[in-house]
Amino acid sequence: MSENKGTILYVEDNPDNRNLIRRVLNAEGYSVVEAAQAAQAIEKLETEKIDLILMDINMPDMDGYTLTANIKKVEKYSKIPIVAVTANVMRGDREKSLEAGCDGYIQKPIDIDTLSQQIERFIIRSTNV
Secondary structure, three states: OOOOEEEEEOOOOOHHHHHHHHHHHHHOOOEEEEEOOOHHHHHHHHHHOOOEEEOOOOOOOOOOOHHHHHHHHHHHOOOOOEEOOOOOOOOHHHHHHHHHHOOOEEOOOOOOHHHHHHHHHHHHHHHOO
């Protein structure tokens, strides 16, 4: 296995989406830690070294905007880039995710051909801070 490019926490309640993204990112050299809901995401942040968070916005227990804002309030997590992943592509949705503290925005359906380049940009940006 090649060097690990980073560890990504993927917060997503849909197991099919988690499966697809994990396979794509593993093939690109990333480790993927998964969380199906907010409490699990916080738990993973406490136990793993996370380089980037992919945040589904529409989740059943707590939406991604709220979870992002909660994560960004915690000093030790505030520098981790969070990328919103959402099917909400109405005007204003991108702004809403950025206002909540997301560092970027990827729309669903995810283009798996460009996903790793998008993630690489965010990870490189965060390691150069």
